[in-house]
Amino acid sequence: MSKIEFMQGNTACAEGALAAGCRFFGGYPITPSTEIAEHMARRLPKTDGVFVQMEDEIASIAAVIGASWTGARAMTATSGPGFSLMMENIGYAVMTETPCVIVNIQRGGPSTGQPTMGAQGDMLQCRFGSHGDYSTIALSPSSVQEMYDLTAKAFNLADRFRVPVFVMSDEVIGHTRERITIPDRVEIVTRRPLEKGTLPFRGGDDGVPGFPEFGMGHGVHVTGLTHDERGYPEATDPHVHAALVQRLVSKVESARHDIADYEVVNPDAETVFVTYGPPTRSVKQVMHDQPDEGVGHLHLRIVWPFPERLLRLFTNAKTFIVPEMNMGQVAREVERHTDLPVISVPKLGGELHTPGELRTLLEARP
Amino acid sequence: MSFEDWFREDRLPHIYCTGCGNGTVINCTLEAVEQMGWAVDDTVFISGIGCSSRAPGYIKTDSLHTTHGRALAFATGVKLANPRLHVVVFTGDGDLAAIGGNHFIHACRRNIDLTVVCMNNMIYGMTGGQGSPCTPVGAISTTTPYGAAEPAFDLSELAVTAGANYVARWTSYHVRELTKAVQAGLETPGFSFIEALTQCPTAYGRRNKLRQVSDMIQYLRTNVIMVQKIQRMRERGEPIPDDKIPVGEFVRRNRPAMGVQK
Numbered sequence: 001m002s003k004i005e006f007m008q009g010n011t012a013c014a015e016g017a018l019a020a021g022c023r024f025f026g027g028y029p030i031t032p033s034t035e036i037a038e039h040m041a042r043r044l045p046k047t048d049g050v051f052v053q054m055e056d057e058i059a060s061i062a063a064v065i066g067a068s069w070t071g072a073r074a075m076t077a078t079s080g081p082g083f084s085l086m087m088e089n090i091g092y093a094v095m096t097e098t099p100c101v102i103v104n105i106q107r108g109g110p111s112t113g114q115p116t117m118g119a120q121g122d123m124l125q126c127r128f129g130s131h132g133d134y135s136t137i138a139l140s141p142s143s144v145q146e147m148y149d150l151t152a153k154a155f156n157l158a159d160r161f162r163v164p165v166f167v168m169s170d171e172v173i174g175h176t177r178e179r180i181t182i183p184d185r186v187e188i189v190t191r192r193p194l195e196k197g198t199l200p201f202r203g204g205d206d207g208v209p210g211f212p213e214f215g216m217g218h219g220v221h222v223t224g225l226t227h228d229e230r231g232y233p234e235a236t237d238p239h240v241h242a243a244l245v246q247r248l249v250s251k252v253e254s255a256r257h258d259i260a261d262y263e264v265v266n267p268d269a270e271t272v273f274v275t276y277g278p279p280t281r282s283v284k285q286v287m288h289d290q291p292d293e294g295v296g297h298l299h300l301r302i303v304w305p306f307p308e309r310l311l312r313l314f315t316n317a318k319t320f321i322v323p324e325m326n327m328g329q330v331a332r333e334v335e336r337h338t339d340l341p342v343i344s345v346p347k348l349g350g351e352l353h354t355p356g357e358l359r360t361l362l363e364a365r366p
Numbered sequence: 367m368s369f370e371d372w373f374r375e376d377r378l379p380h381i382y383c384t385g386c387g388n389g390t391v392i393n394c395t396l397e398a399v400e401q402m403g404w405a406v407d408d409t410v411f412i413s414g415i416g417c418s419s420r421a422p423g424y425i426k427t428d429s430l431h432t433t434h435g436r437a438l439a440f441a442t443g444v445k446l447a448n449p450r451l452h453v454v455v456f457t458g459d460g461d462l463a464a465i466g467g468n469h470f471i472h473a474c475r476r477n478i479d480l481t482v483v484c485m486n487n488m489i490y491g492m493t494g495g496q497g498s499p500c501t502p503v504g505a506i507s508t509t510t511p512y513g514a515a516e517p518a519f520d521l522s523e524l525a526v527t528a529g530a531n532y533v534a535r536w537t538s539y540h541v542r543e544l545t546k547a548v549q550a551g552l553e554t555p556g557f558s559f560i561e562a563l564t565q566c567p568t569a570y571g572r573r574n575k576l577r578q579v580s581d582m583i584q585y586l587r588t589n590v591i592m593v594q595k596i597q598r599m600r601e602r603g604e605p606i607p608d609d610k611i612p613v614g615e616f617v618r619r620n621r622p623a624m625g626v627q628k
Contacts, residue, residue, distance in 0.1 A: 024447050050446045055472040059439035062432065062469075066412075066443025069430060070451065074443070092433050214428040214444065215451050217407040221374070221423055223431035232377060233423060233431075 002183045009147045009173040010035035010077075012180055013103055014043065016151035017075055019186045022101070023049035024074035026063035028056055028082060031115040032171040033105035036077035057082035061089040065098045069222065071213040073155050073190075077103035079171075081112060083122055084129075090164055091130030092224045094248060097201070097209065099158035099165075099191055103151065106170040108350050117350025118171035120277055120325040126166045127304050133245050135252035137259070138166040138304040142280035144178045150261075150301060152186040157259065159191035161252055162208050168303065170325065172278040172352055194218060201244075202229040207251030256305035262298060264310070269296030270318040271365060274311075274334055276300040278352050279323040279345075285355040286362070295362060303330060308337035321345060321361065323353045369396035372406065374426050381420055385579030387538035387564030391485050392421050394541055394562075395454065398548035402452075409452045412441045414466060417492045417566075418458035418485035435466030438473040441480050445625040449479070454552070459486040459500035463519045467499075470521075474528030477556040479625040483548060484521060484559065487566035495569030506573040522561050526617045531556030533616040537563040537586040540613065547615065556623030563590075563611065 007015070014036050017025075025040040037053070044051040050067070054060040060076045067074040078086065083104045093100055108114030109121050122129075126138050137157050141147040151167050158165040194200055194210030200220045201209050212218035225233040226241045234240045265287065271294060273283045280299045287297060296314050300307070311320070311334065320338060322331035323345035331344035345361065347353050373396075382388050399409065409427045413419035415434035422429035432440045437455050445453045462470050462484050473480065489507055490496040497507040497514050500521065504513040522535045532554040534547035544562055551558030565571060565582035576582045593614035596606055 024443070026443060052442065052446055054439060054442070055468050058436060059442070059469055059472070062436045062439035063443030063446070065432075066430065066440040066445075067447035068443075069428075070444055070448035072447040074447070088433055089436065212428075214410055215408060215448060219374075219406065219426050219428060221429050221431070223423065224433060225431065 002181050005180055005182055006177060007144055007180050008035060008177045009141070009144045009169065009175060010105065011039050012144045012148040013077070013151045013167065013169070013174070014039035015182065016148035016186070017101065017155070018043055018047060020073065020152040020155040021188055022073045022075050022155060023047070024064065024067035024072045025049070025051050025076065026054050026060040026067070026074070027076050028054055028060050028078065030079045030082045032107055032174050033077045033079045033103065035174070036103060036105070057085040058089060061086040061093070061102065064100050065089060065093050065096070068098050068100050069214045073159075075101035075103065077105065079105050079107045079115070080109045080122055083125065087130045091132060091134070093164040094130065094134045094136070095224045096222050097162040097248070099162050099211075101151070101154045101158055101165050101167065103167040103169065105174040106168065108348070114350050116171065118278065118325060118352070119348070119350065120168070120170055120329070123168060123303065123326065123329040126168055133249060135249045136166060136304055137161065137163060137252060137302065138168045139261070139301060140168050140276035140303050141173050141301070142277050142299065143173065144176055145180045146301065147173055148180060148182070156187065156189040160189060160208070161255065162191065162211065163252060168277070170277060171350070199229040201227060201231050203247050203251060207247050207254070253305050256307050257309055259302060260307035260310060261301035262307065262310055264298055264313055266293050266296040267313050268316050269294050269314060270316050271362065272296040272298060272314045272317045272320050274298045274300070274320050274322045276303045276330065278325060282323065282353045282355050282358055286358045289355060290359070306333050306337070311338050319343060319365070323347065323358060325352065367400060369393060369400045372396045372399065372425055372427070374424050377424050380424055382417065383568040385565065385567040386417070387487065387566070388417055388421065388485050390538040390541060391483060391544070391562045391564055392424070394545040395483050395548050396425070397545050398552055399454065401549050402552050404452050408450065409454065410444055411454050411456065412437050412444065413456040414461040416458040416461045416490070417487070418456050419461060421456040435461055435464070436469060437461070438466065438469040438480070438482070442473060442476070442478055445478060445480055449625050449627040452552070453480050455480055455482045457482060457484050459484065459488060459521070460490045460498040463499040463521055471524065471528045474525050474530040474557050474559070477529050477531055477621055477623040479555055479557070479623050481548070481551045481558040482560065484561045485564045486521065486561055487564045487570060489566050489570040491566045491569045495573065505570070507570070522559065522616050525559040529557070529621065530559045530617070531621055531623060532558035532618050535561040535563070535611070535613050535616070537590060537613065538565060539583050539586045550615070550618065554618060555626045556621060
């Protein structure tokens, strides 16, 4: 039986992870994500799992990657400053194809910024923040329910594609308390094990190699250096490097429509809001208060890889409006995929766009 | 099985320079692992970045060649998530004491059940001979062209103070003693730290009047002093020579440890 609860977003994140079989958490305290670590510290030891508080965020993500190589579903949670520290080993997870989940409860930046205020300023950092070319998967919850559901889903995506997966939430959702339905069980799709006799870094049909768990007799060498399909360093052969990086990018990018997770409202509308995370709530309020078939809404639950085809579902669209709690990070991506006007509605400082502000914008339409 | 059976022969030839001491330290470590009777499939070698950290790539077990300075943090995750695995970390003085210094002291403090073999060649070898936190005062490197001015770290002292259960220092000249020390480290539950001073004729020796490989090995042989001898001299009230490097076992204890297989 599913059950109804009243829960904080950060707690829902931790519970979603546990439901998905997360058994390792490595973290470091940072506002506004700390409740996730605290909840895991209470819960994991009672579910045959491991909680460890590391010396910094660099060590936290390192421990998570190490745990993942033993086959454990592993995660960490942080906010901007810690996320910046993690960039080095996020690149390592990309290069070594290590499944793991990284939750970023975003706050105002740059630097120490606004520790207790929400923001969506790290959306491009999670896409491009580590050095070199790569592609990632980023989910963005807009409610406590989605925090639970999408965190659980993040583990499945991490295992399926063997990538670090980001839950790009923020202080608004992390600290919101609302009603949530906890399902009986969540869908769990674990990583495909490496078949004996096959090469540990040769991509299958989907570009994803089987996983050679440590301690199972694979004798796998894992390195952040450019490596061949055996996993051996081959750092000077241009073809080996190009083939590896192209596979790392395409295994994610080629699945972007397959894994797209979204909501479409009023597909015949001429004015279309594109949102992810908290501004989704403001748009839903506007559409609830004044139903108008001329106003459409594309709500993205997965932002990266960006499912650009969804923009074309709105066949009568004349304008896209993108409200974000940053200076237009994903609006730039929308612009890249359409010839129609894209209105970026940035909001900084930690406060969410009010429905009134968005209504004013609609009323100003020509 | 002999220690040679642990090598990944299809990776040869290796990248180490002629006269490098790292091969000796790897042999000593594998001999100690072999003496433990551990299975290849249950053993994991982990490293960071640098010459020392290439070692796991030449060993048949599962191995994790990680980012610069972070090996101990990765190893902590592996060991805590699966305490059944035997985890050995190879590192160097730059990897461990500079960029990885924070991870080092916290791994010692946690006293997590790992064995760490640090190849201390007193220099950044892979990048061509820059000064490290272990470069002796006065020594010439590409970034200390007028002689190193900063005091060097005593890594073993640091490990003892930070809480490791087993700490020893030997050199690549002292093959038997080093092998026994690694084995003692492998046997001791909790954090074990074995510092192996090694010769780097390419990046250190030739700039410091130790041009021949044999000069550097001779230096390692004659510039050390046993901890027991220091103890005796101290008891007799004799002055302790400050130009000699103490070698031997600094601590072997049984403080509560993390990640020990139950």
